Amino acid sequence: MSLRFEWLADHMQHSDTYAAWIHRQFHYEYAEQPLAEWQREFAEGQTNGDWRCLIALDGDRLLGGAALARADLALRPDLGPWLACVLVSPGSRGQGLAERLIEGIAEEAKLRGLPRFYLHTQSKQDYYAKRGWTMLERFHAWGNEQWLMVRDL
Template sequence: MPRLDWLAHHPHHSDTFAGWIHRQFHYEYASQPLADWQREFAEGQGNGDWQCLIALEGDQLLGGAALARADLAHRPDLGPWLACVFVDPDARGQGLAERLIEGICAEAKAKGVARMYLHTQDKHDYYAKRGWTLLENFQAWDQQQWLMVRDL
């Protein structure tokens, strides 16, 4: 079974994971070059902006999720955020995303966080089945988005 650990303990995977996120959510990063995002994401492992939990099989990176200080520019009043949820397509179907999400929520709760937020373009049903509720819909990146919340 894949193990979960903090990306800060495996910094050699930071650029790979940041690249996956940059490609998967390309519409959010359209104005940010990959190298700039990789630098921001790597720094975020130390400064708390993007604390990332990753899934590993041996030393192979399978996916990750982040506890983000801020993840939606037009809602700076909210946070922290579940962000950057991604599992490599070859590793899907094993429940890794759910384990990563629960790991991030457990970490937030251990830090005294009572409520977390996320935004999604197309996975609102997935999150709703896992205890997240709709806070509001909004338009961004030319698409309908769901802003969701979960009490911890």
């Protein structure tokens, strides 16, 4: 495996695929947004700063990614930036890729001088808690309980 971590902005041929993975994995969040519209927004987000995404590649095969998002929770426009779009393809899970992607995003946020960043999850709160995230609040959205978490940088 020739694993490397790169910015999606430098590999835009993977943008629509990754956006489709996110749209499918987090379908409850995108129920109102057609896939093509999300793909366009996500691709634009690679250059306008809305969805700066770090991806894991094996050669030219996309394995996963994570994004530093300007806004990721309409209920909390006062917070940001966000760790968002964390996803590793099923065949590549269990190798610590998500953790390495998350740390890459944390490093990017630190380089930008950001004091903290946020995330929301409906099922991975224990995973994040073990990695330095603390719960701010629980809330209800998309028909489910959600966790709003923060991590100081």
